[in-house]
Amino acid sequence: MARVYNFSAGPSMLPEAVLKTAQAELLDYHGSGMSVMEMSHRSKWFDEIITNTEAAMRRVLNIPDNYKVGFFQGGATQQFAMVPLNFMTTGTADYLVTGNFSKKAAEEAAKFGTARIAASSKDKNFTYIPDVAAIDYDPNASYIHICQNNTIFGTKYVDVPQVNGIPLVADMSSMICSEPVDVSKYGVIYFGVQKNIAPAGMAVAIVRDDLLGKAAKGLTPDKIPTMMNYTTLLNADSMYNTPPCWCIYMTGLVMNYLENEIGGLENMQKRNAAKAKVLYDYLDGQDFYKNPVEKKYRSMMNVTFTSPDADTDKAFCAAATEAGFVNLKGHRLVGGMRASIYNAMPAEGIDKLVDFMEKFRREH
Amino acid sequence: MARVYNFSAGPSMLPEAVLKTAQAELLDYHGSGMSVMEMSHRSKWFDEIITNTEAAMRRVLNIPDNYKVGFFQGGATQQFAMVPLNFMTTGTADYLVTGNFSKKAAEEAAKFGTARIAASSKDKNFTYIPDVAAIDYDPNASYIHICQNNTIFGTKYVDVPQVNGIPLVADMSSMICSEPVDVSKYGVIYFGVQKNIAPAGMAVAIVRDDLLGKAAKGLTPDKIPTMMNYTTLLNADSMYNTPPCWCIYMTGLVMNYLENEIGGLENMQKRNAAKAKVLYDYLDGQDFYKNPVEKKYRSMMNVTFTSPDADTDKAFCAAATEAGFVNLKGHRLVGGMRASIYNAMPAEGIDKLVDFMEKFRREH
Incomplete structure (x- = not known):
């Protein structure tokens, strides 16, 4: 068919060009005699793949040097827990609810502190985005969380909250790499790769480095489950344990495609x-x-x-x-x-x- | 090459036969006009894949009906945290340390309760397995944890602990599907798939259903991070969020290979x-x-x-x-x-x- x-x-x-490359290389990646699916993640072959993938993503998304980039498992849903566990240092954060996933993110965060709903567009069944300049933010919020594009309701932020000193955390799963983004406006950007980048099974987080090394109020970093600790995983260059190698490889191919075939x-x-x-x-x-x-x-x-x-x-x-x-x-x-x-x-x-x-x- | x-x-x-099938189907799975990497996880195509993969695994491993089977992300390392978070109901568990990964599992569990080292083979640099019949187990232990094959040190259990009423939890990452296993001896079996089954990016857990619905002492199930809650994820048939579809597909191909090419x-x-x-x-x-x-x-x-x-x-x-x-x-x-x-x-x-x-x- x-x-x-x-x-x-x-x-x-x-x-399709990316799928054809993956198909052609499937049994023998670049003369290694192995599939990418078979390679030791500690091998020189895979080291080259993960290094090049991160470098290409940094170029494509124009990521400043003071942000770390990591490849994680568990999808954006796992990030919903990781964000409060690592960054809700004051015990409270502001969540803007504009759809299903921002609602789920807030519900997950409420397990670990106060996830205050600072604004919601539920009154009109999520058919719009609240005016971010008119919201009454909590000055004590550890961060402000948004879902920048709402997959289910078909909406997208035009402006994003910029509140003095409060980091903005954005789930960009359904719009990442669809247009340029000014990373410096954000404390954390995260996304599942399965919508616009690669096969399911990986999330990427881009984290401003001054936010690392902390934990939710009442918790210390050493009590965060290791696979949910951004600091541990980012300091290990996403190799604390075996990463989702195939997803990383596919992400690299798509980054090359965006850079060289599309032109950015x-x-x-x-x-x-x-x-x-x-x-x-x-x-x-x-x-x-x-x-x-x-x-x-x-x-x-x-x-x-x-x-x-x-x-x-x-x-x-x-x-x-x-x-x-x-x-x-x-x-x-x-x-x-x-x-x-x-x-x-x-x-x-x-x-x-x-x-x-x-x-x-x-x-x- | x-x-x-x-x-x-x-x-x-x-x-190699499995890789060739994956290669042949890469751009068009069974006339769907899509790669498995592009399919909605809610589509009839993928529903067939995940259903058949679980069924084949149940046949190959001879898994009794009172065990649930789930596909997870985060590798065995994430299971190291999930096991105590979900099953350490008495606040303590016995860990047998026979190598690097059982040591890491115990260290992770210590974040959430008492991970008592009931036995260790460190005295001879992990070149043997302690006599499991001679160990003084804690009668109050929620479970006994072992790593059944030690990848780094090249050792393997001959007998496994069978202590009245205390569930045995086994990491089988480096020996799963290498030989038959009597699942009924275990409360929980888990394994990363990247050693003997499929590409990296997935762990499987096989959980006896009476163990579900609980949490570590001092915790309630609703406070466990969602992506670490066996009950939630298993009750959603591994589809609480987007699962690692490609790993599930590859696991299915390998199960078919074990069943039909190898003969079990x-x-x-x-x-x-x-x-x-x-x-x-x-x-x-x-x-x-x-x-x-x-x-x-x-x-x-x-x-x-x-x-x-x-x-x-x-x-x-x-x-x-x-x-x-x-x-x-x-x-x-x-x-x-x-x-x-x-x-x-x-x-x-x-x-x-x-x-x-x-x-x-x-x-x-």
Whole structure:
């Protein structure tokens, strides 16, 4: 079968060129006589892979020298616990709840201290982002936590909180590498790689080095579970124990692709903006499908829409799958449809989807 | 370059037939039009993969119905913390220290309660296993923890502790699936997959269901970090969040290989015993190389040996690498050499290694 257009929210499409490289090297990486899946993580072969992957990520994301970069396991969900365990030094932090994952992050943090909900967009079913300049932050907060792009609800921050001296911690799982980011605005950036970078099984954290060596109030660093201690794992260059080697390798291939094939995140942003515009323009130009999100806060990565009723939504998803557009069903929390159009979704995938949507509209 | 004989202690060799299947399916899994690396973990495609992987593992390891099987992230090191957090209900547990990883497991457990060292083989540099019938166990211990095969020191338990009513918890990372195991003797079995099963990035835990729903003394289950809570993750069938899909897929391929190509663990054990015998018989029949382990406790998976001095060890490893026998250098804690001869190492790899060792001996 031909490859399909996969609109999954994650895990999701990877660049075909990257998959072909992985396929070609699968039994013998660069003349080593081994698969990357078989290599000792302490070998010179893998040392080169992990070193080059981090270096490429630093270039692509323009990460300043005073930030450490680490490869972790357990996905963003594990980061939800690690952030408070390591950084909630005052015993309290401010959480902005703009969707499912920011809510889960706050719930997890509440196990280890006070996770104060400083703002929420629940009143309008998470269809917008609160004005970050108008929020009453706790001056005693150890950090302010946001989820910068909300995969399920299709929203994205335009401005991020910048409050004197309080580090900003951001979950960027569903928008990382889709556009340039000013890392210096953040204390911590973390993301699961399975949406826009690599296969599932890894999270990356980018941590400003002055935040390390501490622990949640009432705890000392030596009481944090080792695999949740940023300081231990970052000081060991992500090699405290065997890292997820294949995910690191795939991440390296995608970083090379972003750098050399795409030409960096400015170019990636242009491509992504153009792709999203095609879909949003179509949605705005007709009345059959509706997108519920306040325009200013529309996500460039996750585009949600509904047809006139739930039965038609169902018929749409079935017909789309049949036509080779898969995983368009919306999350169970919101229903309807969602097209996740990450970096690896080609522009023609969007064009063809719009053609299909218009054909379906006429027939219904 | 031809594929090498890779004696790495982990990550390590995978069956070539399995790698070829992964390679062939890499861009299009079974006509789905997607790579397994791109699939939604909630899709019917992946649901089939994870369901079949668990079912095959249950058949291969003959796991009774009252045990749950889960796929976790963070390797065995994360299990070192999860075990006490979930199971140290009396606030104390007995640890048998027979090498580096059992020592680390005890140190991690000491963060959450009393990890009592009930026995240790440190007095003879971990070259034997204490007599498990002669140990004075704490009747109040929540569990007894062992590392059943010691990767670095090349030892293995012959008998395992069976103490009335006290669950046995075993790290089987470096011997899992090398031979049949009577799961009913254990409360919990866990292992990182990167030594004998799949690429790095996953641990499996097999947990007797009466042990679930609890927490370490002084803690309640809802205070355990979610990604360290066996009950939550097992009740969600390893899908609480996005699991390490590629590792699960590869594990499934290896389980199929064990079941259908090898014919089960009895056959695997015969092959492994024959391979280990060739190497140990050679070691026992000459005086140039020495294996320090008490014969009764020799590992079938990790065979350690030294040449007359450290310089010759170094020369040996260099010449071996040149000849296509890679990763034979011993762990930095013990020096010398170590041949990890897991399931995927073919018998001819051992035969050729022995030929090479003999040639090297004559030349030195």
